[in-house]
Amino acid sequence: MSNAIEPEDIPVGVVGLGLMGCSITTCLLMAGHPVVAVAPVPGDLDHALTRIQGHLAKSREEGLTPHPPEWHLQRLVITEAYAALASARLVVECTLEDAEVKRSVYAKVEAVIADDALLTSNTSAIPISILQGLTRRPERFFGLHWAEPSHTTRFLEVICGEGSDVALGESLYDLSWHWGKEPTLVRKDIRGFITNRLMYAMYREACHLVEGGYATVEDVDRACRNNAGYWMTLVGVFRWMDLTGVAAYHTVMQELLPTLSNATEVPKLIDDIVKAGGRGVSNAHGFHTYTKEEAECWEETFRAFSYEIRRLALKYPADVVKRQLEAREKGEDA
Numbered sequence: 590m591s592n593a594i595e596p597e598d599i600p601v602g603v604v605g606l607g608l609m610g611c612s613i614t615t616c617l618l619m620a621g622h623p624v625v626a627v628a629p630v631p632g633d634l635d636h637a638l639t640r641i642q643g644h645l646a647k648s649r650e651e652g653l654t655p656h657p658p659e660w661h662l663q664r665l666v667i668t669e670a671y672a673a674l675a676s677a678r679l680v681v682e683c684t685l686e687d688a689e690v691k692r693s694v695y696a697k698v699e700a701v702i703a704d705d706a707l708l709t710s711n712t713s714a715i716p717i718s719i720l721q722g723l724t725r726r727p728e729r730f731f732g733l734h735w736a737e738p739s740h741t742t743r744f745l746e747v748i749c750g751e752g753s754d755v756a757l758g759e760s761l762y763d764l765s766w767h768w769g770k771e772p773t774l775v776r777k778d779i780r781g782f783i784t785n786r787l788m789y790a791m792y793r794e795a796c797h798l799v800e801g802g803y804a805t806v807e808d809v810d811r812a813c814r815n816n817a818g819y820w821m822t823l824v825g826v827f828r829w830m831d832l833t834g835v836a837a838y839h840t841v842m843q844e845l846l847p848t849l850s851n852a853t854e855v856p857k858l859i860d861d862i863v864k865a866g867g868r869g870v871s872n873a874h875g876f877h878t879y880t881k882e883e884a885e886c887w888e889e890t891f892r893a894f895s896y897e898i899r900r901l902a903l904k905y906p907a908d909v910v911k912r913q914l915e916a917r918e919k920g921e922d923a
């Protein structure tokens with residue numbers, strides 16, 4: 590990470606002020622950037638400022654920023670005018686997961702930003718090589734994949750497409766450390782990047798277990814929370830296998846892998862829910878059943894948990910052992 594970077598001197602733009610656009614704007618403001626937030630649809634203007642204000646107020650309460658919301662909001666412009674992005678050095682596109690919508694947004698952004706400004710997308714799964722093909726300057730285009738709520742999570746994937754200039758990707762990666770992230774750089778494009786490939790393998794197997802009658806939705810969730818949920822904030826999958834004995838995984842893989850689901854169709858379990866209008870907690874209709882009050886309470890609980898898990902994650906960064914050994918050498922407590 591380069592210490593020469595001063596976010597205060599780097600104006601950024603966010604386009605799309607839905608769920609993620611608002612939390613990404615909050616994160617960039619707390620990092621010190623001046624932010625122009627563009628509302629591509631008028632509906633965004635109804636909620637964006639209130640949502641960002643709410644995130645900032647809660648972040649101050651939780652100690653993520655020493656400043657009150659008004660202090661950060663001085664550096665925020667919310668507008669429908671793409672022209673306001675003219676001085677942005679970096680733009681984060683955060684609109685619907687639809688390539689045609691994104692293409693029309695890129696044309697408007699590229700008409701106003703400088704040729705050497707970076708353009709990025711928070712796409713969940715559209716390959717970056719496809720999206721950069723929709724732009725005028727593919728070499729400055731990257732995936733910037735955030736996790737909700739973006740102002741509390743440590744996750745960020747910086748993804749290069751086939752036409753990206755990897756050196757620019759490295760500079761974006763360096764900058765993102767200043768946003769409170771523990772980022773990863775994906776140097777070669779692959780659909781779903783890292784975490785979505787891992788997670789979708791798990792979602793598919795979870796559906797397979799329920800559809801096959803092996804366990805209920807409740808049991809699969811409980812097993813996952815109390816197994817992976819216990820160690821994943823400290824270690825990733827490879828360190829986990831190192832910690833618990835690599836040879837055993839080798840043995841189990843031989844017998845287990847051929848039995849795992851490799852279905853290529855969307856599982857019926859999720860298909861039925863979506864076709865019946867289920868969206869999950871947001872409309873109290875998902876894999877679990879909810880009263881309206883329970884659904885709201887899950888949303889609140891998730892928000893509270895995201896601050897608490899952040900505190901734990903900060904105590905155990907990726908280089909936790911290196912830090913402990915250095916402290917030990919100096920005779921200090923880590």
Ligand SMILES: NC(=O)c1ccc[n+]([C@@H]2O[C@H](COP(=O)([O-])OP(=O)(O)OC[C@H]3O[C@@H](n4cnc5c(N)ncnc54)[C@H](O)[C@@H]3O)[C@@H](O)[C@H]2O)c1
Nearest residue numbers: 605606607608609610629683684685686690711712713737
């Ligand atoms: N929700 C998540 O947890 C999550 C995680 C990672 C990535 N993403 C990705 O982030 C992006 C935004 O997701 P979200 O969850 O914030 O969605 P959202 O539905 O909350 O917001 C979508 C936004 O898209 C914009 N939009 C809608 N119609 C448009 C149009 N016709 N033209 C231009 N812009 C339009 C608006 O700003 C709207 O608020 C998507 O690409 C999504 O895949 C979402």
